[in-house]
Amino acid sequence: MATIITVTSGKGGVGKTTTSASIATGLAMRGYKTAVIDFDVGLRNLDLIMGCERRVVYDFVNVIQGDANLHQALIKDKNTENLFVLPASQTRDKDALTEEGVEKVLKELEHQGFDYIVCDSPAGIEHGAVMALTFADQAIVVTNPEVSSVRDSDRILGIIQSKSRRAIEGREPVKEHLLVTRYSPKRAHEGEMLTYTDIQELLRIPLLGVIPESEAVLHASNQGIPAILQKDTPVADAYLDAIGRFLGEEHPLRFVDYEKPGLIKRLFGGK
Amino acid sequence: MSWLSLIFGEKKPTASVAKERLQLIIAHERASLSGPDFLPDLQRDLVAVISKYFPVNPDDIKVGLEKQGNYEVLEVNIVLPEGR
Ligand SMILES: Nc1ncnc2c1ncn2[C@@H]1O[C@H](COP(=O)(O)OP(=O)(O)OP(=O)(O)O)[C@@H](O)[C@H]1O
Ligand SMILES: [Mg+2]
Numbered sequence: 001m002a003t004i005i006t007v008t009s010g011k012g013g014v015g016k017t018t019t020s021a022s023i024a025t026g027l028a029m030r031g032y033k034t035a036v037i038d039f040d041v042g043l044r045n046l047d048l049i050m051g052c053e054r055r056v057v058y059d060f061v062n063v064i065q066g067d068a069n070l071h072q073a074l075i076k077d078k079n080t081e082n083l084f085v086l087p088a089s090q091t092r093d094k095d096a097l098t099e100e101g102v103e104k105v106l107k108e109l110e111h112q113g114f115d116y117i118v119c120d121s122p123a124g125i126e127h128g129a130v131m132a133l134t135f136a137d138q139a140i141v142v143t144n145p146e147v148s149s150v151r152d153s154d155r156i157l158g159i160i161q162s163k164s165r166r167a168i169e170g171r172e173p174v175k176e177h178l179l180v181t182r183y184s185p186k187r188a189h190e191g192e193m194l195t196y197t198d199i200q201e202l203l204r205i206p207l208l209g210v211i212p213e214s215e216a217v218l219h220a221s222n223q224g225i226p227a228i229l230q231k232d233t234p235v236a237d238a239y240l241d242a243i244g245r246f247l248g249e250e251h252p253l254r255f256v257d258y259e260k261p262g263l264i265k266r267l268f269g270g271k
Numbered sequence: 272m273s274w275l276s277l278i279f280g281e282k283k284p285t286a287s288v289a290k291e292r293l294q295l296i297i298a299h300e301r302a303s304l305s306g307p308d309f310l311p312d313l314q315r316d317l318v319a320v321i322s323k324y325f326p327v328n329p330d331d332i333k334v335g336l337e338k339q340g341n342y343e344v345l346e347v348n349i350v351l352p353e354g355r
Contacts (some may be wrong), residue, residue, distance in 0.1 A: 106299050147289050147292065147293055150293050151300075152297060154300065158300075160303070190284060191285070191287065192285065192286060192287050194289055194293075198286070198290045202294065202295055
């Protein structure tokens, strides 16, 4: 059985694509055969973040419409074994994603022996976002410590609970995970920013992890390498911990507490 | 806040304000979004009960939820068949 994981948020620009790339890479690194699908039809970006933009020939919509088969459209990742990318179409609009079409592609991936299928949702609560969460078994709700992001996350949780297949068919509900991203321990400590515990209290779903705000993400996207592969950076370690927790391991939270810089550091710079 | 930050005019901590506002709005939106969902069921049940007493056309029973200031008003409108 393939497990379908939808990475969603409601609000735009909070880190869904960054997270999809890193979660998919992390699962593949653990030996699971993993596909990551870009549902952001018309605004594809996952290919750039995964560094495979020049190898895109066919896309998700081509497969749905029968212009290409899945085998032709899936791109084998060059950094990580067991990992494949299904890019979004750049020229269509989101209505090209039909429910039957999406279901057909997901079923076929399952037949091909994929363990995990990660769906990178577009922003919003419209058709594209609903298609990305319709077949979810698990959902990673990406939230920034900021009022509009938290409210939109709550909206999208409501939609998961009403429009997913699992909800409609009355099966066991979609398993929800909170992933707080772009977190600044210093600003949270100083009361300028919601803390991750505030966010968890508000949204009332289990916390999968807290990803710190970091320049490493920009460096990663510049190079087309998922952030989780930026060795020994807090962002990569935080994503690796999140993967461990997702797979049922226990890892204490890291990079969430603010340590006051010592006097020397304050005098001579540093972060 | 230290005296240094007072002198240098540090920003006010506003996260607690954000949290309070979110608590209110999220509770409100959860309630209002889950609210009207029961209306179709209520309408169907009303039709079933009322048609025990006299014949009604299902379309002649209308239910709606309306906001009036701080109150929510449940409105039930039943058009009785003519000639009674
Ligand atoms: N932990 C982080 N630290 C710093 N910058 C980050 C972090 N995570 C994401 N970003 C930056 O935030 C921006 C948006 O990220 P991303 O594209 O992953 O968001 P998205 O939710 O997929 O956006 P969209 O809604 O447009 O699809 C990018 O510039 C990315 O580099
Ligand atoms: Mg995106």
